Amino acid sequence: MVLPCSGLRVACTRCLAGLLAIVLCAGGLSVRAQPDPTVKSARARIAKVITDTIEAAPYAGAFWGIEVTNLRTGRRLFRHNANRLFTPASNVKLLTTAAALKRLGPDFRYKTAVYVNGPVRNGVLHGNLIVQGSGDPTIGGYRQRKDPTQVFRRWADSLEEAGISRIQGDIIGDDDPFSDVPLGEGWSWNDVPYSYAAEVNGLVFNANTIDMSVTGRMSGAPARISWTPLQTDFVRVLNQTRTVPTDSSSDEEYDRPFGANTFQVRSRVHPGETQEESLTITNPTLYFTHVLREVLLQEGISVAGTGIDVDQMPIKPDYKAQSMRRVATYRSPSLRTIVRTTNHESQNLYAEQLLRTLAVVNPPDTTSETLTVGSAALGTRAVKAELAEADVDTSRIQLVDGSGLSRKNYVSPRALTRLLEHMWVDVGPNHSSAFYESLPTGGEEGTIEYRFRNGAPAQGNVHAKTGTLSHVSALSGYVNTEQGTPLSFVILCNHHLAEANQVRAAQDAIVNALARLPH
Template sequence: MKSGWLFFFMLISMASALGQIRTAGRNLWGRDEVKHAAIGVCVKNVETGQIVYEHNPQMALRPASVVKLLSSALALKREGDSLTYTTKFFYTGEIDEGRLFGNIVIQAGGDPTLDSKYFPKACFIDSLVSKVVNLGIKRIHGNIIVETEGEPASIPGSWPWEDVANYYGALYHSFNYRDNTYTINLKSGKPGTQTKIVSVVPSVPGIKLRNEVMASVKNVNDAWIYGGPEAATLLIQGMIPANRSSFAVKGAMHHPDACFRAELEKRLKEKGVLLDKQRIEEGERHALLSLDSPFLKDIVYYTNKNSVNLFAEALGELISPTDYARTVKVELSHIGIDSCGITLKDASGLSPANAVPAEVFTDLLIWAKGHLSDAFVSSLPRGNVDWGLRVYSDHPVLRENVIAKTGSMSGVRALAGYLKNQKGETLAFTILVNNYVGDPVKVQEIIRDLLKDIADK
């Protein structure tokens, strides 16, 4: 009899806590910034699967970079932690008295990390230059050939035009270099005057830059690059702070093979190796160098921790090079997650046409906790540690207890991850807010306050 009463009181207690959270949620969603917004929330207990709180959990909403949870989790599911990409280098022809009568050939393997800033120890181009120099080559009577050069860039059709030429719009290729990113260094003078281009690193062959960036009295970073992958001229517009000797604006390197060849030629010349660029028929290939990428788990780490769109698109290619959206839905169905409400246009979340219900991410997080290695959970930003969660975790009950992937674009703030409540239970949560108005920090604070209320109960 006592056990029956205990169970009854537990149900009453749970219902009371759920009611309090629902009341708190209604109060939060009535605030000016979000009262007209589309909002989807789904919070479940990881161990039991029980719903802790939900609000439009099946409404398909723009998730922004939270969509990287799909590409990273499913790539690990399909390929495991330890997959690596391999890039191979050859020389053709013969070496005679310091002269190579042949070409340097690069066989791309899809590695997105070649000379990436996230993996500085790899030193890809340094290794290749050293190998050529150590062979005693002083002159190359041929060319540097990237086998996949000339392949058309594949741009998700829904990516905004204003994003494509900026660093976060870097496209994934068979051959990738330096995160497919270059830096334009600008010098600014007095407010209201036009800035000047100091340098472009690395150089971008065949591209002209039209600079219309102005110096501003405000401490702003509002300079953007415009132009498509095949454009011969790129336009830079906007404002940067006045009186700066060097201010970096980062662009998407749409032809990484051409940028790599130009830099390799420059580096070889600095070492006394000249390139004639003669057309030489390819003869027998001789192995020069073979480089393996970091493990997939390490690529996933930076995909989520730093929200690297290039890496996410590479993961999407692993999942399916031809039909990513359909394959994701099939994979989700296989693990028991309803995929009917999903629209996917890319693997990184840059597309504003993506739409995913909050419950999909929450159920994926629950599945990942039980079926993937620690590599997935370790890739998520941590409260009180990672900058992106500074507002979302700014409360004592949250700081050490929330790990989550953030997502943001115009009118969107999204968060999905794990929360440990005051009872020590682990909850999987997703909060998607679309079409808010006003200060985005206020929206982040609303999301934080909801998490605080949930953690307290």
């Protein structure tokens, strides 16, 4: 594996080249740059492969933007529409995660604290339990899938250690670090029920989803529906499913109206078949506090009150007050781990939480009333500030979210190339390795686990981020040539009418051709 080289080595190579030119000129010699035949051959080979690929019949009318760069020399091996603007889909996550690593550091961790605001007498808390959110997306997340409630159960243990067996007041969720806008600008309304469009919030539990299973029974009967965590009654499920014969087609159909937590399930399922889907909830703060209350009851801690949002309180909590006492804290995995999940799984909610975290932790200075702390707009300004430091022309970039789910994002291949170069050459090894390792490996893991397989030249070699919306496909990252020369590549395709797997096949053909280059 070729890891990102240091900026010092590249800089020194360039300095030596410049010094040699000065010495030759000083000696009275006439120096004329000669084209490198190896580079010329590589460019010709790549140009033919790419041109033949993108001009094939399935992609007629599609709009391609491509740039390939030798990261050792900085030479552009190929460019096509490199300065045009494209909708990049989830390639936006490259910008978000790079900015988060640079601004927060790979070792950054979220902290979610649990407080009580009253005295404890005879095991009874005469007050409220308050959870102070920080935007952490990991509670009940990927590393806790076997038991999403494990953090809540630890908090129950902490309450017992504090001598609390009953809470006389409410469970209050403080989501105030983030703005109250739950969805990204320009997101499609029909994405809302599905996990990839989960609501953004200062408090997150189980990625703000429920995990539903629909299992067929005997033909003609409704299917059996269950969901986790806890088959919580925070949601209501209308079972309009049917078990159909095995010789007929099955399908999945879910609907959740805006502003409601009622799911209509109209799936058709075969006998014994199980369909699984993660579905979003609305009002994540109430979901968080509601499930926390259910867990506390299961763990033997009674709660007289209910779960509420801090916005329902007439006076916000004063965490410095003498009556306020912290009884538990959850610290997230490191940002290095969170960024890896974001890019490996193309996890939209994680990316959106990171974007808004950039609008809370050391946010950019602003006097604009529209750029509020914790907002996506202020977060995108922070991302652009980091891009500007990487010498990206931010006047020709439009960002409205952190995940790429919106079609209002516009980025050029040139901007993405410069970011990839910057994260390879210009940043420290800790940041560079965290970014590089966050990208899935072709044929092995993440969103490109099933691509670049069966001995493909780029198998186990390419590290890249995918991006997919209807009629939009992207693949950008790093690959090494046969002799280990590191290349960056950006392949964006907009307005295609081909099947998604056909566009991916074209991208894979291009990347495999890069991996086959001899130098």
